Structures are given as structure tokens and as C-alpha cells.
Amino acid sequence: MRIVLFGKNGQLGWEFERSLPVLGQVFALDREQLDLCDLHKVQLTLRELRPDLIVNASAYTDVDRAENEPELAMKINALAPGAMAEMARKLGAALIHYSTDYVFDGTQSILYTENDPTHPLNAYGKSKLMGEEHIKQACDAYLILRTSWVYSLRGNSFVNKVLGWARKNSTLRIVDDQVGNPTWARMLAQITSLLLAQRQADLYESIREQCGIYHLAGSGYTSRYAWAKQILALDPRRAEQTVRVVEPGRSDEFPTPAARPLFSALDCTRFEKTFGLGLPPWHSTLELAMAG
Ligand SMILES: NC(=O)c1ccc[n+]([C@@H]2O[C@H](COP(=O)([O-])OP(=O)(O)OC[C@H]3O[C@@H](n4cnc5c(N)ncnc54)[C@H](OP(=O)(O)O)[C@@H]3O)[C@@H](O)[C@H]2O)c1
Numbered sequence: 001m002r003i004v005l006f007g008k009n010g011q012l013g014w015e016f017e018r019s020l021p022v023l024g025q026v027f028a029l030d031r032e033q034l035d036l037c038d039l040h041k042v043q044l045t046l047r048e049l050r051p052d053l054i055v056n057a058s059a060y061t062d063v064d065r066a067e068n069e070p071e072l073a074m075k076i077n078a079l080a081p082g083a084m085a086e087m088a089r090k091l092g093a094a095l096i097h098y099s100t101d102y103v104f105d106g107t108q109s110i111l112y113t114e115n116d117p118t119h120p121l122n123a124y125g126k127s128k129l130m131g132e133e134h135i136k137q138a139c140d141a142y143l144i145l146r147t148s149w150v151y152s153l154r155g156n157s158f159v160n161k162v163l164g165w166a167r168k169n170s171t172l173r174i175v176d177d178q179v180g181n182p183t184w185a186r187m188l189a190q191i192t193s194l195l196l197a198q199r200q201a202d203l204y205e206s207i208r209e210q211c212g213i214y215h216l217a218g219s220g221y222t223s224r225y226a227w228a229k230q231i232l233a234l235d236p237r238r239a240e241q242t243v244r245v246v247e248p249g250r251s252d253e254f255p256t257p258a259a260r261p262l263f264s265a266l267d268c269t270r271f272e273k274t275f276g277l278g279l280p281p282w283h284s285t286l287e288l289a290m291a292g
Contacts, residue, residue, distance in 0.1 A: 001200065004051040005029065006036065006084070007058025011152040012098065015189035016057050023196055027051070036080035037072070046087040053196065053203060054088050056081055056097045057189075063102070063124040067257040070123040077127035082134030089139040094207040096192060101148035101180055101217070103129045106261020111221070113267045114146075114213050122258035132213065141208040145192065148217040148266050149227075152185040153289055162228045163235060166243040176225035176248035179263045181217035182282040184289045188216065195275050214271040218282030221265035225249070230283060234290040 001024030007013035008028035017028045027049050034045055036058060046054065060066060060076040081097055088095040102125035103118040120126045135142050151157040165172055199206035222230075225248045235241060251260065272278040279285070 001025070001053060001203070002049065002051045003027065003053045003055060004046060004049050006034075006054070006056045010057055010059070010061075011150055011155060011157060011185040012189055013057035014152070014154065015186045016055055016193070019189045019193040020055065020196075023193065023200060024052070036076050039075075039079055039083045042080055042083045043087050046084065046091065046093075050091060051093050054084055054093050054095045055192075056084055056095065059098070060124070060127065063122060063260070064257040066124040066127065067122065070127070073123055073127040074130060077124070078130035078134050081131040082138055085135040085138035085142060088141065092204055093141070094203050095135065095139055095142040096196070097131070097135055097142060097144050098188075099132050099144050099146040099213070100125065100128045101146060101264035101266055102261060103132070103146065104261055104264050106264045108263060111265050111267035112215070114215060114270055121261055124258065125261075140211060141204050142211055143207060144213045145188075145216045145271075146213060146266060147183050147188060147215075148264060149180040149182045150185050150188065151182060151289075153292075158182075158224070158227070159231050159286075159289070162231045166232055166235070166241045169243055171245045171247065172228065172243050173247045173249040173253070174225040174228040175251045175254065176223040177250050177262050178224045178260060179221055179265055180224075181219070181221050181265050182227055182286060183216075183218040183279065184285045186289070187218070187279055187285055191216070191277055191279060195277060210274055214274065215266035215268045216271045216279065217266045217268060218279050218285055219268065220281045220283070222282065223248075227282075227286075230286060231290070234287055236290060236292065 066073040105119040
């Protein structure tokens with residue numbers, strides 16, 4: 001199988017570059033090799049590489065910056081996936097794409113299912129929702145996996161931010177009114193690769209039959225505050241922490257350019273029932289992630 005992976009240096013893409021090779025030959029691309037703003041080049045590259053499978057782990061993910069660059073976010077999160085989907089249809093390739101809990105407004109008090117109405121509060125969420133639409137219109141063998149609060153132990157994730165803050169401050173104040181499902185990028189890449197491996201013999205037809213939007217995130221949900229406390233408790237170098245007090249705060253104490261949904265936890269039942277796979281509870285996954 002020939003596989004094109006977009007976004008190989010991101011949290012999820014980095015993990016995919018390590019889990020996809022068991023399925024076939026992976027052409028993993030980064031921004032330097034291919035800027036997704038060049039839609040013509042996206043299609044040209046796909047035409048040249050002739051993949052059976054396209055995995056799009058790339059995205060414009062800076063939620064606050066997107067407020068000032070909505071057109072750029074739209075290009076990367078909506079037009080580029082649309083161009084990928086169009087080529088997927090022409091080439092007979094399956095497309096795996098990721099979307100976000102930020103397509104919802106967070107006013108619901110129960111887990112969001114795929115049938116709940118979308119209403120993004122910010123430019124990032126709007127661009128990701130538009131990406132879903134472009135894909136749905138352009139091809140018929142895709143999975144759009146909406147995920148939430150993705151972290152890795154590399155880069156500037158919430159986990160690494162909390163660990164950094166805990167080494168510089170004696171008190172931390174973290175919002176406890178934002179609730180979601182922390183999702184380890186490695187588990188997300190692995191479960192997707194497993195799903196693909198199970199369908200390897202008949203990938204295109206199989207994805208076409210089960211084509212659609214699915215929620216896929218760490219099981220259970222938590223607040224940013226409770227998540228941060230768990231991160232600090234699991235810190236393997238706890239002795240380096242200077243923090244003594246962690247206090248719950250409210251989102252309106254920390255104004256940000258982009259509004260964020262308060263309760264955006266996802267119900268992943270549809271994915272679990274369809275594919276017979278699911279992500280483990282977020283806290284046990286965090287333990288594994290932090291054990292190194
Ligand atoms: N992070 C979260 O909390 C979260 C939550 C819900 C859903 N998601 C979704 O999950 C997926 C994976 O997210 P992630 O956290 O792994 O994202 P990430 O770490 O920000 O990685 C995104 C990747 O996309 C690449 N990219 C951005 N603009 C590009 C361009 N113009 N041309 C080429 N490549 C470009 C980036 O390249 P550079 O490395 O060069 O910047 C980066 O490698 C995305 O679809 C995201 O929307 C994420």
C-alpha cells in the first residue's frame with residue numbers, strides 16, 4: 001500500500017510516521033516539502049505519489065492566532081483537505097482526516113454525539129467545520145475523526161506547558177470550567193493504524209462503506225484544572241517542581257482572542273460500535289504517556 005502522510009512534524013503526524021510503516025510505503029511530508037497553501041501543488045504531489053491512502057494529520061491549530069488569520073486557517077483547514085479529498089476520489093484512495101470538538105459551542109451539558117448541531121465559536125472551529133464539509137462533498141471514502149485536547153510529550157502541548165509552569169511558579173491557577181477529553185496523540189495514531197490494518201485487504205471499499213464523521217477521543221472527560229493536577233502528580237521529575245498550590249479558576253479570568261467552548265466532551269460510542277475499537281480512559285493513558 002502507498003500512503004501519503006501530511007503534517008509529519010505535528011503531534012499526531014510524528015506518531016503516524018512511526019505507526020503507518022507496518023501498512024506499506026509511507027511518503028511523509030512536512031511544510032518545507034509541501035506548503036498546504038499551495039493547493040495546486042497538493043494535488044500535483046498526490047497525482048505523482050499515487051497513494052492508496054491519504055492521512056491528513058496537518059492543520060492550522062493555533063486557536064488564538066486564527067482569529068487574526070481566518071483566511072489562512074480556512075486555506076489550511078478547509079481548502080487543502082478539500083483538495084486532498086478531490087484527488088482521493090480521482091485516485092481511488094481512502095482519506096483519513098481529523099477534526100475537532102471546537103465545532104461545537106459547548107453549551108450542552110451531556111457528551112456531544114455526531115448528531116448534535118455544530119456551532120463553532122471561533123475562526124479555528126469554523127475552518128475545521130468547513131474542512132469537514134469540503135471533504136464530504138468531494139469524496140466518498142473518508143473517515144473524519146473528531147478528536148479533542150490532543151497532547152504529546154513533545155513540543156508545546158498542555159502537558160508540557162503545565163510541567164514548565166510548575167517549575168517556575170509557586171501557585172498555578174488553571175480553569176476548571178473547560179471540560180473535554182484529553183487524547184494522547186500516540187494512542188490516536190495507533191488506534192487509527194490498527195483500524196486501517198484490519199481493513200488492509202479491501203481498504204477503499206471498507207472505508208467507503210463505513211465512511212462518515214466519528215468522534216474519537218480519550219474515554220471519560222475532565223476539566224483543565226483536574227487534568228493539570230493529574231499531570232503534576234504523575235510528573236516523573238516531581239522534585240523539580242516549585243509549585244505548592246494549584247487553584248481552580250474561571251475562563252473569564254483569562255481573556256483570550258478566541259472564545260472556547262466550555263463543555264466539549266465527545267461521545268465516542270459510534271466509533272466503538274462501528275469499528276469494535278476504542279481509546280482507553282484518559283487518565284490511564286496519561287499515566288502511560290508520562291511513564292515515558
Ligand atoms: N491539538 C489539539 O488539542 C487538537 C484538538 C482537537 C483536534 N485536533 C486536530 O487533530 C489534528 C492533529 O492535531 P495536532 O495537535 O497533531 O496538530 P499540530 O501538532 O499543530 O500539527 C499540525 C501540523 O500541520 C502542519 N502544517 C500547518 N500548516 C501547514 C502548511 N501550511 N503546510 C504544511 N503543513 C502545515 C504543521 O507544520 P509545522 O510543524 O511546520 O508547523 C504541523 O506539523 C488536527 O486536525 C487538529 O485540528 C487537535
